[in-house]
Structures are given as C-alpha cells and as structure tokens.
Amino acid sequence: MKKILLPLSLPLMLAACNDPLSGLEPKPAGPVNVTVMALNDFHGNLEATGFAGVKVPDPKDPAKTVSLPAGGVELIGGYLEQERAKNPNVLFVGAGDLIGASPVTSSLLRDEPTVIALSKMGMKASSLGNHEFDQGLKELQRMQNGGCDSNDTSKACKFQNPYPGADFKWLGANVVDKTSGKPVFAPYLVEKVAGVKIAFIGAVLKDTPSIVSPSGISTLNFLDEAESINKYVPELQKQGVDAMIVLIHQGGETENGRGVCETFKGPIVDIVNKLDPAISAVVSGHTHQAYNCTVNGRTVIEGDFYGHMLQRLDLTVTPSTGKVDVRAMNVLMDSRSLPKNAAMTEIVNRARSLTEAVKQVPVGTIATSQISRASNAAGESALGDVIADAMLEGTKAQSTQIAFMNPGGIRADLNASQAGNTVTYGDLFAVQPFGNAMTVLELTGAQIKALLEEQFDNAGVAGQTKVLQVSGGFTYSYDSTAAKGSRVNASSIKLNGTVLDAAKSYRVVTNSFLAGGGDAFSTFTKGTNVIQMPNVVDIDVFVAYVKAHPGLAGGAQNRITRTK
Numbered sequence: 001m002k003k004i005l006l007p008l009s010l011p012l013m014l015a016a017c018n019d020p021l022s023g024l025e026p027k028p029a030g031p032v033n034v035t036v037m038a039l040n041d042f043h044g045n046l047e048a049t050g051f052a053g054v055k056v057p058d059p060k061d062p063a064k065t066v067s068l069p070a071g072g073v074e075l076i077g078g079y080l081e082q083e084r085a086k087n088p089n090v091l092f093v094g095a096g097d098l099i100g101a102s103p104v105t106s107s108l109l110r111d112e113p114t115v116i117a118l119s120k121m122g123m124k125a126s127s128l129g130n131h132e133f134d135q136g137l138k139e140l141q142r143m144q145n146g147g148c149d150s151n152d153t154s155k156a157c158k159f160q161n162p163y164p165g166a167d168f169k170w171l172g173a174n175v176v177d178k179t180s181g182k183p184v185f186a187p188y189l190v191e192k193v194a195g196v197k198i199a200f201i202g203a204v205l206k207d208t209p210s211i212v213s214p215s216g217i218s219t220l221n222f223l224d225e226a227e228s229i230n231k232y233v234p235e236l237q238k239q240g241v242d243a244m245i246v247l248i249h250q251g252g253e254t255e256n257g258r259g260v261c262e263t264f265k266g267p268i269v270d271i272v273n274k275l276d277p278a279i280s281a282v283v284s285g286h287t288h289q290a291y292n293c294t295v296n297g298r299t300v301i302e303g304d305f306y307g308h309m310l311q312r313l314d315l316t317v318t319p320s321t322g323k324v325d326v327r328a329m330n331v332l333m334d335s336r337s338l339p340k341n342a343a344m345t346e347i348v349n350r351a352r353s354l355t356e357a358v359k360q361v362p363v364g365t366i367a368t369s370q371i372s373r374a375s376n377a378a379g380e381s382a383l384g385d386v387i388a389d390a391m392l393e394g395t396k397a398q399s400t401q402i403a404f405m406n407p408g409g410i411r412a413d414l415n416a417s418q419a420g421n422t423v424t425y426g427d428l429f430a431v432q433p434f435g436n437a438m439t440v441l442e443l444t445g446a447q448i449k450a451l452l453e454e455q456f457d458n459a460g461v462a463g464q465t466k467v468l469q470v471s472g473g474f475t476y477s478y479d480s481t482a483a484k485g486s487r488v489n490a491s492s493i494k495l496n497g498t499v500l501d502a503a504k505s506y507r508v509v510t511n512s513f514l515a516g517g518g519d520a521f522s523t524f525t526k527g528t529n530v531i532q533m534p535n536v537v538d539i540d541v542f543v544a545y546v547k548a549h550p551g552l553a554g555g556a557q558n559r560i561t562r563t564k
Contacts, residue, residue, distance in 0.1 A: 027242070027319035028195040035087055036198070036245060036313040037080060039123075040095035040285030041305040043131065044102025044114040046348050048072035048335055051308045053290075056336075068335065071307030073117040074348060075333040077341025079310065080121055089194045092122050094168075095285035095302070095311075096129025096204060096249030099143065101411050104359045104426045105351045107433050110155040112163050113351040115143055119167035120343055125189040127202035127247040128172040129285065134434060136216030137184070144170055144185070152435075158354060171202020171247060174228030176221050184220060187232050190241055196317045199241040201229050201279075205250040205267070205286060210459040210520040211408070213436075213513050225250060226274035233276040242317045243324045244279045251287035251302050261293035264300075272300055280324040283311055292328050299328040307333060359426030364546040366421050367553035371414040373431075375407070378478075378562035379455075379467025383414055383431070385555020387542060388471040391438065391509050394541030398440045398531055400509040401495060402448070403471035406519050409434060409511065409538070410469070421551075428542050438536045439515035441527030443508050445493070445500035451523040452476060452488045459520035466519055470559050477561035492561070511538055 050067030058064040084090045098118060099111035106114045132140050139151050146165025150156030157163045173187035188201040203225045209217060229246055236244060252266025268284050272295040275282070281299040288305040303309035309330040316325040373383040384405060391403040412430040416423050443451065451468075456478075458466045465480070477492040493500045500506070510524060512532070517525045546552055 029320070031316050031318045032089070032194045032196045033087065034089045034091065034193055034196065034198060034243075034315045034317060035083065036283075036315065037083070037090060037092045038095055038247070038283040038301075038303070038311040038313070039076070039092075039098070039118075039126075039307060040249075040283070040303055040311065041097045041129070041288055042094070042099075042114070042307050043097055043305070044099050044106030044111050045071055045306040046073050046105050046114060046117065046351055047103070048075060048333075049306050049308070051304070051332065053304075054332070070309075070335060071333045072348070073114075073121070073307075073344040074340040075335060075338045076307055076310065077117075077121050077344035078339035079331070079333060081341055082339060091124055091191055091193060091198060093124055093200055093245075093247055093283070094118070094126025095247050095283045096127045097131040097285060098126055098129065100129070100131025100134040101433050103433070104429045105348075105355050107429070108155060108355045108358060109159040109351060110150060110152060111143070112156070112159045113347055115166045116160065116164070117344055117347045120347070121341075123168040124191055125169045125171050125200045125202065125247065127249050127285075128170050128175060128185060128204040129249040130204060130208045130211050132170065133208065133212045133217050136213070137220060140170075159351065171200065172204055173201055173232055174203045174206060174223040174225055176223060178219055178221050181221075187228075188236065190236070190239060196242040196319055197240060198315070198317075199236045199239075199244045200247050201232055201236075201244060202247045203229055203249070207459055207461075211518065213518055214516045226271045229279070230274070230276045233278050237278065242319050242322075243315060245313070246275065246279055246282045248282060249285045251284040251289065252291065252300070253287050253289050254291050254293075257289050259289075259291045261291065264291060264293045264295070268300060269295055272296055272298060280315070281313055281326045281328065283313070290330050292330055299326045301328050301330065303330045309333065359424060359429070361425045362418060362422050363425055363428060363543050364423060364552065365550050366414065366416055366423055366546075367551050369416045369421055371552075371554040373407075373410045373413050375467065376557045378557075378560040379407070379465065380555075380557045380560040381407070381410070381469065382554025382557055383410055384469030385472070385557065385559065386414075386545070386552065387432070388469045389555070390542050390545030391511075391538070392471040393545055393548075394536065395438055395440055395509045395533070398507065398509070400440055400507045402474045402506055402508050404451075404508065404510045404514060405469040406511070406514050406521075407466060407469060408519065409436065409513065423546060425543065428546065429539055432538045432542055434511075434513070434538065436511035436513045436538045438509055438533040438538070438541065439512050440507065440509050440531040440533065441515065441524070442505040442529045443523070443527050444503060444505050446502040447523050447526060448500060448506065448508075449488060449490055449493060449502070451521060452478070452493070453485055454521050454523060456480070456487050457484060467560065468521075472555075472559070475559050475561075477563050479564045480562060481564045
C-alpha cells in the first residue's frame with residue numbers, strides 16, 4: 001500500500017439503469033474534470049459537533065481549549081455551494097449511516113430533516129449503512145419513498161407533512177430478498193455529467209445482521225460485498241460508463257487513528273483486493289476513521305464521522321482512452337473558514353424549534369461535568385456501569401438480578417449542558433438514541449458463561465472483542481490469551497460475591513437489540529420466561545435513574561477484570 005500525503009490547509013485537508021443503447025452516445029473529445037464529494041457516518045448530525053483533531057480556545061473560558069466545531073449541514077451546504085460555483089461538475093454522494101443513532105434534533109423527528117437536508121444539498125446516491133436498518137426494512141423504505149405510514153407516528157411527518165422521501169437513492173448491491181434473491185434497493189446509479197457517465201455501486205457490510213435488530217431484517221440476506229459489487233461491472237460496462245466508484249459501508253483503520261497508510265488494515269482491505277480492476281476508487285465508512293490510502297492501485301478513503309469531513313475525489317476522465325485519474329483528500333468542514341448555507345440554516349432552525357423544548361428539559365445532576373464512555377483495559381466504562389445499573393433498577397419489579405448492555409449502544413459521553421452539572425433530556429438522548437425496549441429473561445449460569453465467551457472473536461471475527469457492560473454486584477475475570485471458549489474463568493463469575501451455579505436460572509435484563517441476538521450474542525435468544533416490555537425503553541429507564549440519583553457519579557469500573 002502506498003501512502004498518499006495529506007495536504008494541510010484551510011479548510012483543513014487530510015489527505016436504475018440507463019437506456020442499454022446509451023453507450024453509443026458521443027463522448028467528449030478531451031478529458032473531463034468531475035468532483036465527487038462524499039459523506040460517511042453522518043448519523044443525523046444536523047448541527048456542528050466537536051472535531052477532536054483540532055483544538056481551539058473555549059468561548060466560555062479562553063484559558064481552556066475545546067474541540068473545533070465542525071460539520072453540520074450549514075457548513076457542508078456552504079462548502080458544496082462554494083465548490084459548485086468553481087466547477088458545476090460536482091456530484092454529492094454518501095457511504096452509509098446517514099441516519100440512525102442521531103441526536104435529538106433529528107431523531108425526535110424520525111431523521112426526516114436530515115434526509116430532506118441531504119436531498120436539498122443535491123445528494124445523488126448513498127450506500128446503505130447498518131444504521132439505516134435500525135427501525136427495520138419497512139421504515140427504511142418509507143425513508144426512501146416518503147409518506148407517513150411509520151412505525152412511530154409520534155415522530156413521523158412532524159417536520160414536514162407529508163414527508164416527501166429522499167431525492168437520492170440508497171444503494172445495496174449485496175442486500176437481497178431471501179425468497180426472490182433480488183436486490184431490495186437499487187444496486188447502482190449512473191450519473192451523466194459534462195458528457196461522461198459516472199457509476200456508483202453501493203454495498204453495506206455483510207455482517208449487518210449481527211449488529212442490527214434481527215426482527216427488522218428477517219426477510220433479507222446480506223451477501224459478500226466484493227462478489228456483489230463485481231457482479232454489476234459487466235452490466236455497467238455495456239452501458240458505456242466512463243468511471244466506476246464504489247460506495248461501501250465497511251472500512252478499515254490505521255494505528256491510533258492517525259491516517260498513516262503503512263498501518264492500514266481491516267475488512268475493507270480484503271474487499272478492495274477482490275474488486276474488479278475497472279473500479280477506480282472506493283469511498284468507505286463504518287469505522288469512523290479518517291484515512292486516504294491506496295490499496296491494490298486504488299484510492300480508498302473515509303472521512304471521520306458526523307460530517308466533520310467530506311471525502312473529495314477529483315476525477316480526470318478521458319473517455320477516448322478509458323483512463324480515470326483520481327486525486328483524493330479529506331476536507332474538514334471548518335467552522336472558522338467556511339460559509340453557511342442559508343437554506344440549511346432554515347432546516348436546522350425549524351428542527352431546533354420543534355425539538356428544543358424537549359431537548360432542554362432538565363433531568364438531574366451528575367458529580368462532574370462528564371461521565372465517560374471510554375473503556376478501561378478490561379473493556380468496562382464508567383458510563384456503561386451507570387447504564388447497566390439503570391436497566392437493573394428500572395426492571396426491579398420483574399425481579400431482575402443482572403443487566404447487560406452492549407457498548408455499541410452507548411453513542412456519546414454523558415455531558416452536562418447546563419449549569420451546576422445539570423444534564424438534560426437531550427444530553428441523555430445523545431447517549432441512548434435507539435429507543436430499544438427492555439427485555440427480561442432467564443439464563444442459567446452455564447448460559448451466562450457462554451454469553452460472556454461470545455464477547456471474544458465476536459461474530460466470528462478473530463480478535464474482535466465487544467465487552468458487555470454489566471450491573472453492580474455482577475463480577476468476573478477473563479484471560480484474553482486463553483483458548484477460544486475458555487477465556488472467562490467460570491469460578492470468577494459471581495453475583496453479589498457468590499459464584500454462579502451453572503444449573504441455576506438467573507433473571508436477566510437486556511435491551512431488545514441484544515435479546516434478539518444482536519451483536520452476535522445468540523445466547524440471549526435461548527433465554528426462557530421472556531418478558532417483552534415495549535413500553536419501557538432504554539432512554540426512559542436512564543432518565544428515571546438519573547432523576548433518582550442526584551449528583552450521580554460514574555461507575556468505578558471494577559466489575560470486569562482482565563488478567564492478561
């Protein structure tokens with residue numbers, strides 16, 4: 001892999017089908033310059049959020065520094081408008097997770113303002129992401145096509161009635177119906193600009209079923225990414241496309257997230273190595289990292305998350321030779337230098353006006369200004385402890401004894417936004433935006449041991465670890481170097497100091513995502529005496545817990561011990 005130097009400037013830069021006879025149309029005589037702007041892992045962040053890569057003086061206390069506000073639709077819209085004025089040949093696309101796990105301003109309105117904003121900014125296509133499936137296939141199809149037939153009518157069509165749907169297409173070459181085997185969403189989109197045709201092929205990680213609620217995607221199969229993408233290359237070549245770009249919600253990582261390509265690794269590398277040579281570049285996502293690397297002669301790029309960066313591909317397409325030159329960079333959506341788009345400001349202001357009252361409701365106080373979701377060496381976080389305790393306390397009427405929380409469901413630190421370390425509903429919602437219902441079930445001690453083993457090599461991926469957050473009184477230790485299936489010391493698994501009895505049943509509470517086998521924790525699906533609690537959701541028990549414990553402190557992170 002070759003490292004691409006990443007220029008540093010302001011804005012900061014780090015490095016469906018057409019007519020089958022359309023390929024016969026005359027091509028431009030010389031090279032054509034086309035710019036592709038891409039957005040990944042936006043998660044409904046209509047407003048700018050802190051970009052950890054740059055520190056600036058704190059407006060409230062200039063002696064301190066805070067993360068630079070970056071992203072948000074006002075700055076993204078301003079940048080796109082600015083660049084289109086320079087070159088009209090700009091195509092705006094996405095790499096998945098545009099919606100889902102979103103802040104209150106978007107989520108309380110079912111992410112409709114986000115889709116409307118992206119549409120008004122001229123987005124043409126985006127790959128599906130796993131979070132697009134958070135509310136199930138039917139709701140995702142409504143987000144694509146419009147209307148108010150939602151599974152949450154309290155939120156749908158409150159921003160605009162009727163909700164118009166997306167002007168762009170979600171693409172999923174590897175998402176097919178189990179019965180017919182046919183794609184449920186368009187596999188690709190071809191855009192003609194300045195006389196040349198640019199094809200975008202979309203895919204989502206094949207492991208999506210292990211990280212979303214199974215019930216919402218029960219009719220779908222998620223196929224191999226590279227095989228599914230390559231399947232459509234001959235079809236597009238017959239249409240006479242001049243360049244092919246992959247939009248994929250799967251990514252990689254570099255050491256310490258610094259974008260150094262010599263350390264680049266992850267699932268995306270294997271996928272790219274299998275792609276047809278006709279594909280010129282890959283726009284990736286999912287791992288929330290910023291990188292701009294070359295794999296097997298192709299640009300592979302991802303742009304952080306929450307809209308902090310846009311991936312920019314400057315293409316020089318020469319139809320007469322079939323050559324496509326790609327210059328790639330990540331462009332920081334910098335609040336210090338970029339203009340704001342007036343139409344996007346209107347959308348943000350309307351979304352705020354509809355959600356601010358709920359967002360600003362004080363809930364309680366915490367001991368310090370922040371309770372962190374950062375995990376210790378064992379994988380336990382102070383905020384994870386709190387959330388597991390909240391789940392347990394919120395279901396005491398069901399005689400629960402142990403709570404389990406998935407770390408991926410904790411989307412932000414708990415930050416106090418009001419004076420006196422007061423946290424609001426919006427602060428809590430930012431932490432738990434999914435609306436997963438509580439589920440109570442019984443597992444034996446042996447099943448709990450099996451459940452804990454599923455944390456390691458999670459979903460069959462060697463070295464992938466997802467440590468469940470656990471409630472107070474439940475403790476255990478593990479050795480990460482031990483053989484598969486033997487990493488957790490059975491004699492260390494204790495409830496209130498007593499070793500769990502392998503044959504005895506224990507009352508467990510988790511969320512509906514995990515209860516359905518999400519994150520590849522299949523042992524939950526083997527539980528007995530299951531009580532579904534659709535009217536008791538994660539945010540409700542979290543709010544109740546914070547209210548009941550003024551001056552709440554983060555957990556001591558002493559429930560899980562890693563011996564090696």
